[in-house]
Amino acid sequence: MAEELDQIELEIVTLLNKHAKKKFRNLFLSLHGYEQSQIFAKLDLNQRKISYALLTPKELANVFDDTEEDPVETAKYLEEMDSQYAARLLTEMYTDNVVDILSGMRPIKQRKYLNLLHGDEAKQVRDLIHYEDETAGSLMTTEYIKVTDEQTIGSAMQQVKREAQEAELVTYIYVVNKQNILVGVLSVRDLITHGDEEKVANVMTTRVLAVDVNEDQEAIAEQVRDYNFVAIPVVNQTEELLGIITVDDIIDVIDEESAEDYSRLAGVDTESVTRNPFQTALKRLPWLITLLFLGMLTATLINHFEGLLSEVSVLAIFISLITGTAGNAGTQSLAVAVRRLATNSHLKIWRLILNEIATGIIIGIITGLCVWLMVGLWKQNLLLGGVVGAAMASAIFVANLAGSLIPIGMEKLGVDPAVASGPFISTLSDLTSVLIYFNIAQYFLQLFIR
């Protein structure tokens, strides 16, 4: 498909440059909106201007509705158009997408476009634009089909026929009472398998799941995923129907949230890509420098033991082995805790902690024994092996426990636990590991050697 599209893209650009209206329209309009948007994104200013002349606002609305481009980019395109054309384009687009574009604009520009829109459309956009980011309100669209519980199936069907072209999705038809309170839902299936004379109220499913307009997007995604919905209605506190969220927007939320978790685990924003290495460096440095200070703390701690180190310099050999392995164990338990906190709302915190304590003991003992043997045999010194092994076991136990306690503590404090990153845990465990290692070493070496 990608190669085929490259071919078509070339053809379309050629037709555009030649102003070959009919051929261009035939080819371009035969494509899916997403494909159109992929091609549109590659046009230069001149080619875009030709396309505005050759396509109707409604046709271009289809392109913009399916684009993956940043709404800020799309806002720039609007500036290139005749403002009447832009206004009609926005009117034809789905309201949720218009809101995305307008909410990224500076207030003065935003007002300009709101003034260009027709009263009704402008009101819908205005209603949506003030909802907070990442809530149901910011995701919902107002293009859905709504009937009342007093209508018949036949009249509902007539309405669906009239409104189907406008609606973003016709799989569900929502049923409200006279007060616009959501009272039920009809599937298209219900509509076409029931007689025209039946009352909507008798056919509809009354147990309809809706989300509050201020609900967080992650919780909504959870519900849509669990219930296998294709769309979910949005209501206010009095159960009044305000809009719907469609599954394609839910997929975007799921992608966004998982990219966020991934980024946080790595301690870097993996998604916002720039070609400028200075900007890339600027995004990564804050975490690195913050952790550098934590690392300096570890250095001063080792400095504190310099006497011991200069006396028994062999100890230095195993610093990175112990800190590294404990850091790895901490990263593992951190990732498990973050995921379990995110995916399991009925999680029993104490069971998780107890499980990690037991796991830490087991992993610590097994790894410690391995290290005891390896170091003991290598250095022909079972005491030294024992010191390193015991330090390893304790350091792993502590790092493992910290890996689960830190995200749990953050969750309790209301901070998203995913801010506890892998680099943070491993740098922190450097500190605890060194502390454990040198204390154990000092204790045992005093006991046996001096």
Add this chain to the structure above:
Amino acid sequence: MAEELDQIELEIVTLLNKHAKKKFRNLFLSLHGYEQSQIFAKLDLNQRKISYALLTPKELANVFDDTEEDPVETAKYLEEMDSQYAARLLTEMYTDNVVDILSGMRPIKQRKYLNLLHGDEAKQVRDLIHYEDETAGSLMTTEYIKVTDEQTIGSAMQQVKREAQEAELVTYIYVVNKQNILVGVLSVRDLITHGDEEKVANVMTTRVLAVDVNEDQEAIAEQVRDYNFVAIPVVNQTEELLGIITVDDIIDVIDEESAEDYSRLAGVDTESVTRNPFQTALKRLPWLITLLFLGMLTATLINHFEGLLSEVSVLAIFISLITGTAGNAGTQSLAVAVRRLATNSHLKIWRLILNEIATGIIIGIITGLCVWLMVGLWKQNLLLGGVVGAAMASAIFVANLAGSLIPIGMEKLGVDPAVASGPFISTLSDLTSVLIYFNIAQYFLQLFIR
């Protein structure tokens, strides 16, 4: 909703224990399939057996179709039922879910259930069961509505009315020619907004995107996400229509893939949860012990420099600072490279590498300068600060580059780049960092001190 459900669950269990058939059915059947499955999962053997007596196979099929439980669990439930009941249950379920359950069984059990199914149903399951895991074939269902291009809209509508109860989704109706070759698609919208006499061939969209039955699930998810589809048809090499994949299964794929990426970055399977700490430990130890050997390599390297260390014991203080910070930088660039390889099929590899080289230089120099100042002032020794700073800068540069080269190399070798985990990169960078640090130290200290 969760609290409400807990309340209802209690009530349902009470009704079950009392064998209160009518009340139980009224309450239980008023719930959504997902909610029913959540409650069913908590019943004990005795309660489950009562539920088999009180629910029809079709009603229980609805529960099993929406369950989030492992198919292996569901397979165990089948064993508790009368085999005729189980057979009817499987017949009523969507084929893709039946395949999930049966494909986890031992061959002898699998054959038993296939024999219990009716000829037609058994054939459909048999057709699907041999598709490889994570391909289109393993995800698709055969419950969809298919019309021919020669039918009229009216006759297609009649067919939809007849088949709507069976189909998993009625948003799209697929159009085939006499050879069962996929030639178009109708939306329900098309169906209800066109006249009964029009020909399907004239109304349908002919440019229909389908996936090959052997296509990988990640690529399919990509397409459904890009095109905002609610379902996508599956064809074989001759474009014959074999089934459809619905968006709810795509969401599961997206979740699965992102959990996989997350797990790999952390070097631990974060998803398969067990209450047994021995099993948990067993899952984490392989990576830890593997990396332990890599860590031992670093230890032998430091051992090689023991002479230098015992002479200039202050060097030991900064080992963990350098290895830790370089490891953090490596984890960052690894995560960025893995994500960019996964999400951008048009990625220019050389640009990514060049960008990381430049970024590594910038980050290295800035961090190195910070360290030079901090160590120089602290130890009142700008030469020592310079050694540590220069080592830090070089170690960061190398770790940063390794973080992107390793996943790129793995991609070239055809290994999924996500197997390069954060713990692996940071343990590897311990080795390179130590190598760099002691070589720089040896060189400079020889030059100035001896």
